[in-house]
Amino acid sequence: xxxxxxxxxxxxxxxxxxxxxxxxxxxxxxxxxxxxxxxxxxxxxxxxxxxxxxxxxxxxxxxxxxxxxxxxxxxxxxxxxxxxxxxxxxxxxxxxxxxxxxxxxxxxxxxxxxxxxxxxxxxxxxxxxxxxxxxxxxxxxxxxxxxxxxxxxxxxxxxxxxxxxxxxxxxxxxxxxxxxxxxxxxxxxxxxxxxxxxxxxxxxxxxxxxxxxxxxxxxxxxxxxxxxxxxxxxxxxxxxxxxxxxxxxxxxxxxxxxxxxxxxxxxxxxxxxxxxxxxxxxxxxxxxxxxxxxxxxxxxxxxxxxxxxxxxxxxxxxxxxxxxxxxxxxxxxxxxxxxxxxxxxxxxxxxxxxxxxxxxxxxxxxxxxxxxxxxxxxxxxxxxxxxxxxxxxxxxxxxxxxxxxxxxxxxxxxxxxxxxxxxxxxxxxxxxxxxxxxxxxxxxxxxxxxxxxxxxxxxxxxxxxxxxxxx
Ligand code: ADP
Numbered sequence: 001x002x003x004x005x006x007x008x009x010x011x012x013x014x015x016x017x018x019x020x021x022x023x024x025x026x027x028x029x030x031x032x033x034x035x036x037x038x039x040x041x042x043x044x045x046x047x048x049x050x051x052x053x054x055x056x057x058x059x060x061x062x063x064x065x066x067x068x069x070x071x072x073x074x075x076x077x078x079x080x081x082x083x084x085x086x087x088x089x090x091x092x093x094x095x096x097x098x099x100x101x102x103x104x105x106x107x108x109x110x111x112x113x114x115x116x117x118x119x120x121x122x123x124x125x126x127x128x129x130x131x132x133x134x135x136x137x138x139x140x141x142x143x144x145x146x147x148x149x150x151x152x153x154x155x156x157x158x159x160x161x162x163x164x165x166x167x168x169x170x171x172x173x174x175x176x177x178x179x180x181x182x183x184x185x186x187x188x189x190x191x192x193x194x195x196x197x198x199x200x201x202x203x204x205x206x207x208x209x210x211x212x213x214x215x216x217x218x219x220x221x222x223x224x225x226x227x228x229x230x231x232x233x234x235x236x237x238x239x240x241x242x243x244x245x246x247x248x249x250x251x252x253x254x255x256x257x258x259x260x261x262x263x264x265x266x267x268x269x270x271x272x273x274x275x276x277x278x279x280x281x282x283x284x285x286x287x288x289x290x291x292x293x294x295x296x297x298x299x300x301x302x303x304x305x306x307x308x309x310x311x312x313x314x315x316x317x318x319x320x321x322x323x324x325x326x327x328x329x330x331x332x333x334x335x336x337x338x339x340x341x342x343x344x345x346x347x348x349x350x351x352x353x354x355x356x357x358x359x360x361x362x363x364x365x366x367x368x369x370x371x372x373x374x375x376x377x378x379x380x381x382x383x384x385x386x387x388x389x390x391x392x393x394x395x396x397x398x399x400x401x402x403x404x405x406x407x408x409x410x411x412x413x414x415x416x417x418x419x420x421x422x423x424x425x426x427x428x429x430x431x432x433x434x435x436x437x438x439x440x441x442x443x444x445x446x447x448x449x450x451x452x453x454x455x456x457x458x459x460x461x462x463x464x465x466x467x468x469x470x471x
Contacts, residue, residue, distance in 0.1 A: 006200075007193040014193075015186040022178040026171075033170050037163040042127050045140045048095040049156035055085035056099070058148025075099075075108050080148060084108060095158045102151040111157055113137060122153045129160075136160040199229040203236060216244035249314045253306060256419060260302055260431065264295035271295075298431075305433045309418065312363075312440045319444065324361040327351045330389045330398065333365060337372050345379045345402075347372070349387035355396060357465060359445050367441040370434040371400040371461050377430065378459070379404035396465045403458035412451050438463075445469060 004012070060080040073084040082099075098109030100122070106114060116132045122141040129138050137159050144152040199222050206220045219240065220233040271288040274280075280288070311317040334349035368387075375385045379402045386401045407415060411422050416439045419432040435449075442449045446469035453459035 007190065007197050010193045011186060011190040014189045015182065018182050018185055022182055026174045026178060029174055030167065030171060034163070034167055037166050038160065041158055041160060041163050042138055042140075045095050045127065045138050045156050045158045049097060049140050049142050049154055052085075052097045052156075053142050053144060053154050056144065056146070056149060056152075056154070057083045058146070059083060060148070073108075077107065077152075078148065082108070082149075094162050095156050097154060097156045100153040100155055102153070107152070111155065112159075113157065117155075117157070122155070196229075199233065203229075203233055207236070210240065216240050216247060246314045246316070249310050252418075253310045257303070257306055260306075260419065261299055264299045264302075267295045268292050302431055302433075305431065305437065309433060309437050309440060312437070312444060319360040319363060321358055321360055323356055324359045324364065326355040326357050326359075326364070326389060326396065326398075327353050329361060329364060330368065330387065333368055334372070334387050337369070337376075340376070342376045343379055343381045343383065345376055345381075345383045345385055347385040347387065349389075351387075351389040352391055355389060355391050357396060357445075357467070358469065359465075363441045363444060367438045367463065368398070368400070370438045371463075373430075374434060374461075375400055375402035375404065375459075378402070391467075394467060396467060397462055398465070399460055399462040401458065401460040406455040406457050406459055407451070407453040408455050409453075412453060415451070416449070 058077070058080055059082075062074070062081060075082040075084060084099075096110045096112055098111045098114075099107040101107050104118065104122070111117065113130075113132050117130060117137075117139065120128070120130065120139065122143070124141060124143045127138055127140050129136050131137075137157055140156045142154045142156075144150070144154060202222060203220050206218060210216060210218050219237045222230055222233045224230075268291075271291050275285055275288045312319075330349065330351045334347060334351075338347035338349075372385065372387065379385065383403050387399070388401075389396070389398050391397075407422060414420050415422065416435050418436040420436075421430075421432040424432070439449055442463055442465070445465055447463060447465040450462045450464065451459060452462075
């Protein structure tokens with residue numbers, strides 16, 4: 001059973017259930033039919049006897065009779081004559097009727113089991129049954145009370161066997177029709193099960209193809225539908241998409257890391273070679289160690305940034321979300337960062353009071369640090385930075401503006417790409433991860449970052465956050 005396919009198992013259990021139901025139905029049909037047939041036979045017996053009772057009339061002499069064509073039989077009785085209708089004698093509806101005297105002797109009519117019932121007492125208007133040679137007979141007696149008929153009994157007898165004939169034809173019909181129905185239903189059930197389960201075949205086929213070709217871009221195509229199998233396929237597709245992004249991010253991480261780490265590793269390597277090649281002066285050794293320290297710090301910073309970025313991008317780490325007092329966060333960060341006074345730049349800020357938001361405070365601090373650091377880094381001597389936080393009915397705006405070197409229009413769409421730098425040769429340039437990281441943080445909070453900038457005039461980076469987001 002274990003190695004059978006689901007559609008065979010479904011068909012098997014379905015057919016088994018159907019057979020049980022069919023057998024039960026046959027049983028019910030036969031027993032109900034039997035009861036109905038037996039009742040019909042008894043009713044028929046009573047009706048025939050009652051009818052024949054009316055057919056008997058007594059005449060004191062033959063002269064009293066007006067002979068008519070349908071009068072066939074005369075029986076002498078009690079000094080007169082009984083007029084008996086023609087069809088009385090016959091077996092009507094397989095019911096035999098006979099007239100008996102009070103002493104139980106047969107006066108007229110037929111009785112197929114007269115010997116066996118000779119001792120059977122007459123009971124007026126009641127159906128009795130008697131078994132003769134394994135066959136059940138119903139007997140119905142009626143006392144005649146009409147004028148001149150006193151002391152006579154009419155007895156009707158019918159065999160229950162005629163019911164058996166009808167019952168056996170019902171049995172035959174049921175035994176042919178019900179198995180046929182079971183076979184048809186089973187075949188139909190198998191075809192339906194095959195059709196219903198065909199999407200599962202498709203799902204496993206696609207999963208196999210993905211496994212073999214290592215192609216996570218493939219998706220299960222089931223067409224339109226909302227049933228359980230379509231939901232399963234959607235869940236699989238969602239999982240494939242998620243795995244694809246994760247693997248893609250991992251691939252990019254490895255390739256970016258090896259690319260970005262090449263320069264500091266080369267510098268460290270050449271400094272070591274330089275120091276070890278020949279004996280060097282104290283100053284030269286110190287200089288080489290300073291370079292190595294700078295480059296190793298850069299490497300460690302780079303690795304940390306890249307790891308954080310990848311975690312955020314793939315959602316691998318669940319960052320806790322809580323109520324954050326944004327006014328407080330912006331004010332304290334700006335007052336701290338304003339102290340650095342790099343390039344003699346003045347930082348001013350304005351934060352609307354009482355702005356709170358469901359967010360991750362650590363990530364938002366990081367985003368603001370990146371934007372303000374850039375404003376310092378790409379700002380001019382004696383320049384200015386303006387930070388502004390305000391709330392609109394449906395969104396929160398946090399902008400960082402500077403009057404620094406600005407960004408050319410064609411560069412503005414590229415600066416959010418990872419490792420993108422407009423001018424990497426700039427001595428104070430970072431590693432090109434700051435804005436892409438800030439952008440990921442904005443997306444995490446359901447927001448975005450917009451930039452407006454003009455070369456040599458300055459730039460404005462605006463973070464737009466929705467007031468409410470379901471994390
Ligand atoms: P980086 O580490 O190089 O600063 P970012 O991702 O933070 O990397 O920024 C990408 C590029 O965008 C920078 O190389 C710089 O050219 C440009 N940029 C970012 N912020 C500013 C700014 N406030 N003014 C001018 N240019 C900027």
